[in-house]
Amino acid sequence: xxxxxxxxxxxxxxxxxxxxxxxxxxxxxxxxxxxxxxxxxxxxxxxxxxxxxxxxxxxxxxxxxxxxxxxxxxxxxxxxxxxxxxxxxxxxxxx
Numbered sequence: 308x309x310x311x312x313x314x315x316x317x318x319x320x321x322x323x324x325x326x327x328x329x330x331x332x333x334x335x336x337x338x339x340x341x342x343x344x345x346x347x348x349x350x351x352x353x354x355x356x357x358x359x360x361x362x363x364x365x366x367x368x369x370x371x372x373x374x375x376x377x378x379x380x381x382x383x384x385x386x387x388x389x390x391x392x393x394x395x396x397x398x399x400x401x402x
Contacts, residue, residue, distance in 0.1 A: 338385040
């Protein structure tokens with residue numbers, strides 16, 4: 308019997324702005340396919356979605372769970388590894 312995918316949550320309101328994107332991407336990299344990263348923020352993270360489309364094409368889905376006005380929650384689900392999406396050379400093991 309398989310276990311349900313464990314989701315990870317980051318409250319970005321508690322993180323310094325310059326540390327947010329590196330933290331988000333490093334956390335996303337550690338996810339297994341099917342796991343989600345839930346972000347909580349005080350504004351729409353639309354620029355982050357654009358960055359994901361550039362840096363992780365074909366590797367994620369983006370779902371708004373709450374859309375303001377004071378709290379924004381987004382689930383970013385890992386849908387494929389970098390190796391399977393053709394986004395890396397395989398040296399990292401497809402993380």
